[in-house]
Amino acid sequence: xxxxxxxxxxxxxxxxxxxxxxxxxxxxxxxxxxxxxxxxxxxxxxxxxxxxxxxxxxxxxxxxxxxxxxxxxxxxxxxxxxxxxxxxxxxxxxxxxxxxxxxxxxxxxxxxxxxxxxxxxxxxxxxxxxxxxxxxxxxxxxxxxxxxxxxxxxxxxxxxxxxxxxxxxxxxxxxxxxxxxxxxxxxxxxxxxxxxxxxxxxxxxxxxxxxxxxxxxxxxxxxxxxxxxxxxxxxxxxxxxxxxxxxxxxxxxxxxxxxxxxxxxxxxxxxxxxxxxxxxxxxxxx
Ligand code: PDD
Numbered sequence: 001x002x003x004x005x006x007x008x009x010x011x012x013x014x015x016x017x018x019x020x021x022x023x024x025x026x027x028x029x030x031x032x033x034x035x036x037x038x039x040x041x042x043x044x045x046x047x048x049x050x051x052x053x054x055x056x057x058x059x060x061x062x063x064x065x066x067x068x069x070x071x072x073x074x075x076x077x078x079x080x081x082x083x084x085x086x087x088x089x090x091x092x093x094x095x096x097x098x099x100x101x102x103x104x105x106x107x108x109x110x111x112x113x114x115x116x117x118x119x120x121x122x123x124x125x126x127x128x129x130x131x132x133x134x135x136x137x138x139x140x141x142x143x144x145x146x147x148x149x150x151x152x153x154x155x156x157x158x159x160x161x162x163x164x165x166x167x168x169x170x171x172x173x174x175x176x177x178x179x180x181x182x183x184x185x186x187x188x189x190x191x192x193x194x195x196x197x198x199x200x201x202x203x204x205x206x207x208x209x210x211x212x213x214x215x216x217x218x219x220x221x222x223x224x225x226x227x228x229x230x231x232x233x234x235x236x237x238x239x240x241x242x243x244x245x246x247x248x249x250x251x252x253x254x255x256x257x258x259x260x261x262x263x264x265x266x267x268x269x270x271x272x273x274x275x276x277x278x279x280x281x282x283x284x285x286x
Pocket of ligand 1: 183211
């Protein structure tokens with residue numbers, strides 16, 4: 001089945017969808033994005049993703065491309081047209097096409113470019129990787145200092161993923177000033193006893209939408225949550241480690257830089273949080 005995608009108000013087959021070569025997203029990475037997961041044909045935590053989209057846009061002095069109701073309707077229409085039961089929806093908003101290349105922002109009334117497409121992942125909730133866990137390596141965090149804005153400048157995270165692939169593992173965790181910031185495309189956590197430890201929110205990391213929900217479910221399940229930096233050595237000596245993102249929900253991390261974490265197998269806390277997250281978010285999906 002040909003995928004139907006969305007470009008600036010129109011639904012069309014993916015091979016007919018085009019964006020100008022002068023688009024600021026293409027030339028300057030001047031754009032922001034969101035990834036929303038879909039389970040049972042419904043949107044997971046869409047409210048959180050819309051709120052973060054507004055925050056990213058406003059941090060870059062960009063106007064909202066359309067109303068929230070239009071965004072919800074468009075996401076639902078893409079799910080319907082592409083018959084998605086499980087998968088993801090990628091949404092990107094750029095500062096638009098000024099018709100030439102310039103470092104100066106175009107006038108604020110230039111219409112933004114808005115594109116969205118689905119990714120069909122039938123076993124997203126039941127991903128085989130969640131049963132074996134991720135093995136990760138650590139690499140220096142060489143990204144810019146506004147990682148709280150979900151921009152499309154993903155070259156360094158992509159290089160981090162390639163470094164992991166080259167090392168024969170699943171992902172990289174970034175390290176800055178001796179402490180873990182986050183994964184290439186996920187937030188990072190360790191578990192010690194009854195305590196879940198993750199870096200506090202700041203401009204150092206993306207404010208994960210999955211993170212908010214997982215920490216809430218963790219607190220409700222009587223875990224202690226401690227928001228502070230941790231080192232790779234502390235993570236290697238922890239009982240468990242895991243990552244969270246809309247694309248992986250809660251993913252156990254079983255090895256860091258060649259050393260097993262805990263038993264070297266997915267631990268009970270990460271597995272429980274994954275189950276809690278999937279159960280609760282499925283109930284609240286729209
Ligand atoms: N990435 N940190 C980074 C650097 C990310 O890119 C992501 C998400 C997260 C987790 O955020 P959330 O829980 O809202 O998905 C943390 C998405 C999934 C991606 O780029 O594909």
